Amino acid sequence: MAKSDVYEAVESERERLRSMAREIWETPELGLHEEESAQVLIDRLEAEGFEIEVGVGGMPTAFVASYGTGDPTVGILGEYDALPDLSQTVSAERDPVEEGAPGHGCGHNLFGVAGVGAAVGVKRAIERGDLTGTVRFYGCPAEETLVGKVFMARDGAFDDLDAAVTWHPSTKSTPDVSSSLALDSVQFTFEGVSAHAAASPESGRSALDAVELLNSGVEYMREHVPESARIHYVITEGGDAPNVVPAEATVWYYVRAPERAEVDRLTDWVTDIAEAAAAMTRTEVDRRYITGCWDYLANPTVSEVIWETMRELGPVGYDDEDRAFAADLKETIPDEQVESSLEDLPEEHAEAMRESALYDEPVPPHAEGEVGGGSTEVGDVSWITPTAQFRAATWAVGTPAHTWQATAANGDFGEKGAVYAAKVLGGTVHDLLDDPDLVERANEEFDETTGDRSYETPLPPEAEPPFDVTAE
Ligand SMILES: [Zn+2]
CATH class of the missing domain: 3.40.630.10 (Zn peptidases)
Incomplete structure (x- = not known):
């Protein structure tokens, strides 16, 4: 035919x-x-x-x-x-x-x-x-x-x-x-302690502070990454009202570079900064790897x-x-x-x-x-x-x-x-x-x-299809 x-x-x-x-x-x-x-x-x-x-x-x-x-x-x-x-x-x-x-x-x-x-x-x-x-x-x-x-x-x-x-x-x-560009899509959720922001701020631990420190850290990191890399984020949860210390806050990152191995290195670096931000603010951080690609x-x-x-x-x-x-x-x-x-x-x-x-x-x-x-x-x-x-x-x-x-x-x-x-x-x-x-x-x-680079999934073993993520 x-x-x-x-x-x-x-x-x-x-x-x-x-x-x-x-x-x-x-x-x-x-x-x-x-x-x-x-x-x-x-x-x-x-x-x-x-x-x-x-x-x-x-x-x-x-x-x-x-x-x-x-x-x-x-x-x-x-x-x-x-x-x-x-x-x-x-x-x-x-x-x-x-x-x-x-x-x-x-x-x-x-x-x-x-x-x-x-x-x-x-x-x-x-x-x-x-x-x-x-x-x-x-x-x-x-x-x-x-x-x-x-x-x-x-x-x-x-x-x-x-x-x-x-x-x-x-x-x-x-x-x-x-x-x-290869990419990682990762969310960091910080868990703090809520408190009245004026009456008893000393008993609160702000998850939003942690998000802001993470983002600031990444802005300093940015100078030292390859020019072709792209790192961008949105804060998807940052608290409800100014008079409440935010107990939970989430930031969503895309990390991109022309090669998969470079993305792996950069995402590890961003993750280190997130852990450091949690240490600085006495909060806990949970990393959710949503997806990634080559x-x-x-x-x-x-x-x-x-x-x-x-x-x-x-x-x-x-x-x-x-x-x-x-x-x-x-x-x-x-x-x-x-x-x-x-x-x-x-x-x-x-x-x-x-x-x-x-x-x-x-x-x-x-x-x-x-x-x-x-x-x-x-x-x-x-x-x-x-x-x-x-x-x-x-x-x-x-x-x-x-x-x-x-x-x-x-x-x-x-x-x-x-x-x-x-x-x-x-x-x-x-x-x-x-x-x-x-x-x-x-x-x-x-x-x-x-050559000697063979495909490996970027997904961690526990990653499941993100049915709740619909925005781009
Ligand atoms: Zn399309």
């Missing part, structure tokens, strides 16, 4: 994929609570005869769906969690469907659906005997809190893969060859297959109506934001994007060797098996992730971008199953790059 048959199989699913994307968009659910969204994907895969394991990694909304037998085994990663407070109608002005409700401001309603479309396309080829091997779809919950894949990885879910592919909604279509390693061979597939497919094929709505959305995005989204792009593409509102020409891989400012637990998968990802044009030019403009596009023309992404994923998996040399080369590159 030719690669074009996989594209056609995806094309025949177009309307169904779009309506699944719409259904998930209309039912935005936060990380680890994506029951209905996961079910939409599971139902479709079940109907196609995939074998499905639900509840992977101790998370009811995590699942793995497999079709086929034997090697190679290639995984497609999909996500479907929404973001707090990004509810938005399909319109070019801020207009929540429901004030304060979650919304799909990162396009994960498209993300999982495209992966399912690709898995179904490849399944058809295996079914006809045109391809051999196994295709898997990984239903990965809670990406926004960097949780799903980390707990699935601890469970060994990716261990027998020969390669993995994934994508993300974006303002452009391009293989993603840059890296991302930096992302793009596999060159799989990235190249993605690029060839994109070139073969050409643009998404948006129509005038899509472009007109995108133009209205772009109007609401500040010029500086549009400019900063064009950084690092090859000049002719930057120029063309500046002039258009919806840019669906494939952009060649660029920014190789650079480290983006964010973190993703696709990084963890990329240290277990050769992994590559791409971005597909689903948003108006300049649209940042996690905005109402992105939510609006994800409920409208973004659906066409998801069908395109399904074809890129499906075509890439087709080639990996069809040509054993590609998989072998990808694994050789993987061994060379990782």
Whole structure:
């Protein structure tokens, strides 16, 4: 079966994929609570005869769906969690469907659906005997809190893969060859003694003082960490009233750096400061490790297959109506934001994007060797098996992730971008199953790059999926 048959199989699913994307968009659910969204994907895969394991990694909304037998085994990663407070109608002005409700401001309603479309396309080829091997779809919950894949990885879910592919909604279509930051997400809760802050302060011990000393200590530490490291915090609990010495206070830290080992060292340092702050204030400190992830390693061979597939497919094929709505959305995005989204792009593409509102020409891989400012637990998968990802044009030019403009596009023309992404994923998996040399080369590159550094979960043994953590 030719690669074009996989594209056609995806094309025949177009309307169904779009309506699944719409259904998930209309039912935005936060990380680890994506029951209905996961079910939409599971139902479709079940109907196609995939074998499905639900509840992977101790998370009811995590699942793995497999079709086929034997090697190679290639995984497609999909996500479907929404973001707090990004509810938005399909319109070019801020207009929540429901004030304060979650919304799909990162396009994960498209993300999982495209992966399912690709898995179904490849399944058809295996079914006809045109391809051999196994295709898997990984239903990965809670990406926004960097949780799903980390707990699935601890469970060994990716261990027998020969390669993995994934994508993300974006303002452009391009293989993603840059890296991302490894991260630790840790909370420190201090326990003190409450007392009347004016009448008997001598009998109180302030947990808030401890939080402030910890934060001050980290500000002094900051001068002596590598420039590429990022450390940020919010105080999530700091007391109730000024006249009560706070008996409990919590601060939540993200510690990031380009390499996992550096993050380990920095988090240990922050933990030492927290213990010192507890000693200074005669309080107790409890450290809760919420989650962590590795930096992302793009596999060159799989990235190249993605690029060839994109070139073969050409643009998404948006129509005038899509472009007109995108133009209205772009109007609401500040010029500086549009400019900063064009950084690092090859000049002719930057120029063309500046002039258009919806840019669906494939952009060649660029920014190789650079480290983006964010973190993703696709990084963890990329240290277990050769992994590559791409971005597909689903948003108006300049649209940042996690905005109402992105939510609006994800409920409208973004659906066409998801069908395109399904074809890129499906075509890439087709080639990996069809040509054993590609998989072998990808694994050789993987061994060379990782060397003696092998994946270890950043999670302490007692860590459990954080069902109570839904903010980013
Ligand atoms: Zn996202």
